[in-house]
Amino acid sequence: MKTTKWVIVILLALITSSFLFFYHGKVARESIIFFPIDDSVTFDKASTTLQFAGKKDDDEYIIEWDVTSLTNKEIYLRQDISLLFSDGKLVDTLSEWEDQSQKLAQYKKITGEDSSHYQTISLHYGEIHLENDLIRSTQRMSRDHLYVIDSEFTDLFSFKRPLTDEELDWKDILDKVTEQHLEYSWNQLIDYYKIDETKYEKIPFIELERYNTDPLLGLSKAKTQEVIGSLWEGLYKNYFLGLKTKEGKVIEPIGSTMPLILVAKNYSHIVILIQAENGLPFKFIQNISLND
Template sequence: MMKRIIYISTILCSVLFAGFLYITKEETQESIIFFPLDRSVMFTVATTNLTLIDAKDEDEHILEWDSTSILDREVFLRQDVSLLFSDGRLKAKTSEWEDQSKKIAQYSKITGEDSSHYVAISYHHGEIHYDDNHIKSTQKMSGDHLYVIDSSFSSLESFREPKKTTQKEWKDILDHATEQNRAYALANLIDHFDINTTDYNQLPLSELVEYNEQPLFELDNEKTQQTIGKLWEGIYRNYFLGIKLKDGTVIDPIGSSEPQLFFHKDSSHILILFETSEGDPIQLIQYVPGSH
């Protein structure tokens, strides 16, 4: 069986005895590799759902975060990746893979504080092996968002679209706060990396879900899907698994800002900009397939 695995050694318990070092566990993490798309293999289900469960106590609430995908047939490798942002910052992440499967279902309960706007995006991927020299991919994205009002001035509630005046007011407050934080971080990133924004079309990562069936900016549908697959391959390796700093240190992405995607108008490359939880500026470059 042909598998691509990134090995991450984790020392849970080590004992130095008579010159020998014993390591009790080795942790493995599957990697996402994008191959040319096979249009004959399709997702029958691809969903991400956010649901407010209940109050944990007077200061915290519990959110259920579900991601499910089903293919129309069993394939060599299935993997789903899901990111949850709260007010523009990475709150949590999940990933699961299965050999010789068509379905993946992920369920998580997340504890949150105060009123927040949660946004989740999932990338559902399948690797199809006809033989070792004939490998294809299938992919789809899904997402959800939820406003949670957790305030001492009102009862705990949630909504996707406001239906009451108070909900509209809370939506405006949370949207304004998120946009301010995003704009501040983005201004610093653009200045730090000296980016001429007039050369780019900009999109938050969570809004990429809107391009399952429509083209991205100047790209056609085929190039869009190739670009999305390669983007997620890079996001998984360089953001989801950990952020590599200039000194080579790899840090957890939790608390980092939502990646902002800058698509160059000549369709040559994409800049992926974000800052770590400590405010370190990060820039990744993803070249558009076939552009060089």
């Protein structure tokens, strides 16, 4: 009887701890929420890097993917997310979070094959709790890219910026492949949703990083940060964690096209267009308020 009692106690403890872990994990996964920026919290470091690590076997090679960030002080919550694209398609993601933290570091080895252009972009995010229940945030983006050439006509090699005629030729080829793939998918989405392109500024998702410092169209620096922060919040919930259909089904984002960001020239809203791996179209709208 004693043995049975202890078994029940242990099982209850395991169930409770599993529930607590799941609940805490769920809270963390929903934690990227834009709050007004706290200028007193800055990033001493925010970087994303891709490095060629060499040959894995006759058909595959390895890329090392690193995402690190460091704030100037410890804050309530730190979270970094990163997305990796190959020739315009999402191939992998990274995510890490910590309570009461200052530094985050992630590392992953990626296996690839064939010649490809890899591009990655990360959001480094922090949630700050102040006195009087005020909540603020801090954010910064980083990105990197890498060309890997795996052809039967040449030795395996990689580069970031072309330094030889051969590398320049390969860059042109791979850029054209990516451009054609994305333009075809994006044009399909624009036609499907009957969008008037003349009313929007087009921004490929990977290029968001430049708005760490540049203003978005004619917006102020503060409003740019608000718009970008809200954009990442929406992408995290509706893309990074899975593409949600109208029926409530969640589709894995891996294999989908790089999102196209359409910013309305009248500053009223943003449209995000994505095509899932199975061809299913997705459109998300983010309104912009210029009154606050």
